[in-house]
Amino acid sequence: MSDFPLRTFEDVRETLLAKREIALLDVREEDPHAQSHPLFAANLPLAKLELDAWTKLPRRSVPIVLLDAGEGAALRAAYKLKALGYTQIALLAGGLDGWIHAGGETFRDVNVPSKAFGEFVEAQRHTPSLSAETVEALLKSGDDVVVLDARRYDEYQTMNIPGSISVPGAELVLRARALAPNPATRVIVNCAGRTRSIIGTQSLVNAGLPNPVAALRNGTIGWTLAGQTLEQGSARRFDPQAGLATQDLAASRRAARALADRAGVHRASLAEAAAWADDASRTTYRFDVRTPAEYEHAHAPGFQGAPGGQLVQETEMFAPVRGARVVLFDDDGVRANMTASWLAQMNVDAYVIDDADPAALTAQGPWRGPKPQPAASxxxxxxxxxxxxxxxxxxxxxxxxxxxxxxxxxxxxxxxxxxxxxxxxxxxxxxxxxxxxxxxxxxxxxxxxxxxxxxxxxxxxxxxxxxxxxxxxxxxAGLPVETGDARLASPRIDRYRRPYEGTDSAREAMNAYLEWEYGLVAQLERDGTHGFFVV
Structure with a gap:
C-alpha cells in the first residue's frame, strides 16, 4: 500500500480542462520520456530532483502527479518531494500504461506542447514559408534577402544557413526593423526544424513588419534534405549595443502591446509580482525574457532568466505547473509583450511588468535557484x-x-x-x-x-x-583526463538525441521527425486538453 494517493486519467484530464493547477511530472530520464508521455507531462528526472524542484515547483502545496512506466521512479520521487516539503503529492494511477489504457493520447519527442502549438499556429494562420531550394536560389541570385536564425546562439554556431544572422526568437520583433531597414528586403526566418521558424515568422507578420516575411520551410533539416551545404562555427549575430531608431522602437512597442492585449495578457508591477511569489494558494513564475548578458548584468530579484524565444519553445520545462501564473519582464516594451502574447495563446495565464524602475534591477549574475542542503559527506x-x-x-x-x-x-x-x-x-x-x-x-x-x-x-x-x-x-588542477564511453555503468538514457541537432543526423531520422511534426495538430485534436487559440 503506497503512502501516496492515486489520481486517475479522468481526474487529471478534468483538472487540465478546468485550468486548475497541476504539475504532471514524468520523472524518468529524458530519453524514455521522449519515447512516450502525455501532452503536458513535464520531464523532471528523478536523478536531478533536488537540483530543480524548488525552482520548477516554487509553491510547496502545488498539486503534483508523478508518473513513470513501471520502473518505480515515481514512488521514489514522491518520497524525495515529500522530504523537500511538498504536501500534495499523488501518483498517476497505472502510470503511463494506465494513461494509455484509459484512452489518453501520448506524444513523442521533447517540448511537445510548444512544438504542437507551432503547428497549430501554422494551420490556423497559414504562416508563409519558402522551400530550401527557393531560399538558396534567392541567396545565390543576389536578391535583397536577410536570413535570421531564431535559435539560441550556441545552436546557430553548430550549423547555420550560409550568410544568416543569429537573432534568437524574442529579439526578432525588436531587431528586425534595424536589420532590414528597406521595406523591400525579404526576411527569412529559420530554426533547426519548424517551431521557432513558424513562431518567429508569425511574430513579424503579427507585429506588422512592412517587409515580405517567410519561414524557411523545415529549417536546417529541410536545407540538409535538399542536399545543400550548411556553415559551421559562424559568429554573425545582431549587435546588442546598436541603438534602435526611435520610430522603429515605438512601432514595435505599439504592435507588441496590441498583440498582448488581443491575446488577453494582463499587466502587473514588480511589487505585485513579489507579493504573488509569496502567495501560498497560487503558483507564480517570474521570468526575465531579455538576453542572458542583459539578465546577468542586472535583473529584478526573484526573476529567472528565460530568453523569450526559448520560453515559448520549452514552456513546460520552464513552467511545468499547468494553470500557474507567469509574469514576464523586459526593459523595452517589446520582448515581454511578444512572448506573453504567445504564452497566452498557449492557454497560459500571462502577465507583463509595466513601467519598472531601472533602480529596481539590483540583482546580478546568472540565476542561482534555491536548493536543499545535502547531507554531509x-x-x-x-x-x-x-x-x-x-x-x-x-x-x-x-x-x-x-x-x-x-x-x-x-x-x-x-x-x-x-x-x-x-x-x-x-x-x-x-x-x-x-x-x-x-x-x-x-x-x-x-x-x-x-x-x-x-x-x-x-x-x-x-x-x-x-x-x-x-x-x-x-x-x-592540471590532472589528466580520459575521453570516450568505455566505462558506462548505466545506459545513456539521460538525454534524447534530437533528430535536428548536430551535423550527422540520418536522413531517415530527419524525415521521420518532420512527419511527426506534421501530425501534431491531429494529435492535439484527439487529446483535447490544450486550450490553444490564435489571435
Whole structure:
C-alpha cells in the first residue's frame, strides 16, 4: 500500500480542462520520456530532483502527479518531494500504461506542447514559408534577402544557413526593423526544424513588419534534405549595443502591446509580482525574457532568466505547473509583450511588468535557484584522489554522475559513468562495477554528486568520498583526463538525441521527425486538453 494517493486519467484530464493547477511530472530520464508521455507531462528526472524542484515547483502545496512506466521512479520521487516539503503529492494511477489504457493520447519527442502549438499556429494562420531550394536560389541570385536564425546562439554556431544572422526568437520583433531597414528586403526566418521558424515568422507578420516575411520551410533539416551545404562555427549575430531608431522602437512597442492585449495578457508591477511569489494558494513564475548578458548584468530579484524565444519553445520545462501564473519582464516594451502574447495563446495565464524602475534591477549574475542542503559527506581533494588512483594498493572506484555527454567528453581516468536514478531497484547499476574498498563520487561541478554520495554509502556499506569541486576542479588542477564511453555503468538514457541537432543526423531520422511534426495538430485534436487559440 503506497503512502501516496492515486489520481486517475479522468481526474487529471478534468483538472487540465478546468485550468486548475497541476504539475504532471514524468520523472524518468529524458530519453524514455521522449519515447512516450502525455501532452503536458513535464520531464523532471528523478536523478536531478533536488537540483530543480524548488525552482520548477516554487509553491510547496502545488498539486503534483508523478508518473513513470513501471520502473518505480515515481514512488521514489514522491518520497524525495515529500522530504523537500511538498504536501500534495499523488501518483498517476497505472502510470503511463494506465494513461494509455484509459484512452489518453501520448506524444513523442521533447517540448511537445510548444512544438504542437507551432503547428497549430501554422494551420490556423497559414504562416508563409519558402522551400530550401527557393531560399538558396534567392541567396545565390543576389536578391535583397536577410536570413535570421531564431535559435539560441550556441545552436546557430553548430550549423547555420550560409550568410544568416543569429537573432534568437524574442529579439526578432525588436531587431528586425534595424536589420532590414528597406521595406523591400525579404526576411527569412529559420530554426533547426519548424517551431521557432513558424513562431518567429508569425511574430513579424503579427507585429506588422512592412517587409515580405517567410519561414524557411523545415529549417536546417529541410536545407540538409535538399542536399545543400550548411556553415559551421559562424559568429554573425545582431549587435546588442546598436541603438534602435526611435520610430522603429515605438512601432514595435505599439504592435507588441496590441498583440498582448488581443491575446488577453494582463499587466502587473514588480511589487505585485513579489507579493504573488509569496502567495501560498497560487503558483507564480517570474521570468526575465531579455538576453542572458542583459539578465546577468542586472535583473529584478526573484526573476529567472528565460530568453523569450526559448520560453515559448520549452514552456513546460520552464513552467511545468499547468494553470500557474507567469509574469514576464523586459526593459523595452517589446520582448515581454511578444512572448506573453504567445504564452497566452498557449492557454497560459500571462502577465507583463509595466513601467519598472531601472533602480529596481539590483540583482546580478546568472540565476542561482534555491536548493536543499545535502547531507554531509567526507571529501577528498583532486590531488589526494590522484595519489589514491596511482597507489593502487586499495581499490578506489570513481563514480561520475555528470551528464553522459560530459563524461564522454572528459572524465577522470578509470571513472565509471553512473545514473543516480539507477542506483537501486531492479537496475542497481552498482552491481556491474568492480569491487571497491572505497568510492569517490563526482560530477561536473559537484552540484549533483553530494546528493548521490549518501545513497552510494547506504547501498554499498563502503567508505564514500565526495571529490571537492568535482571534475572541473580535477581539470583545473592540471590532472589528466580520459575521453570516450568505455566505462558506462548505466545506459545513456539521460538525454534524447534530437533528430535536428548536430551535423550527422540520418536522413531517415530527419524525415521521420518532420512527419511527426506534421501530425501534431491531429494529435492535439484527439487529446483535447490544450486550450490553444490564435489571435
Amino acid at each position: 567526507d571529501t577528498v581533494s583532486p590531488q589526494t584522489l590522484a595519489a589514491w588512483l596511482e597507489d593502487g594498493s586499495t581499490t578506489t572506484v570513481v563514480l561520475d554522475f555528470t551528464a553522459s555527454a560530459n563524461h564522454v567528453k572528459a572524465h577522470i581516468p578509470g571513472a565509471w559513468w553512473t545514473l543516480r536514478s539507477r542506483l537501486s531497484g531492479d537496475a542497481d547499476d552498482l552491481r556491474a562495477l568492480p569491487d571497491a574498498k572505497r568510492y569517490v563520487v563526482t560530477c561536473a561541478t559537484s552540484a549533483l554528486a553530494p546528493f548521490a554520495a549518501p545513497e552510494v554509502a547506504a547501498l554499498t556499506g563502503k567508505p564514500v568520498y565526495l571529490l571537492e569541486g568535482g571534475t572541473s576542479a580535477w581539470i583545473q
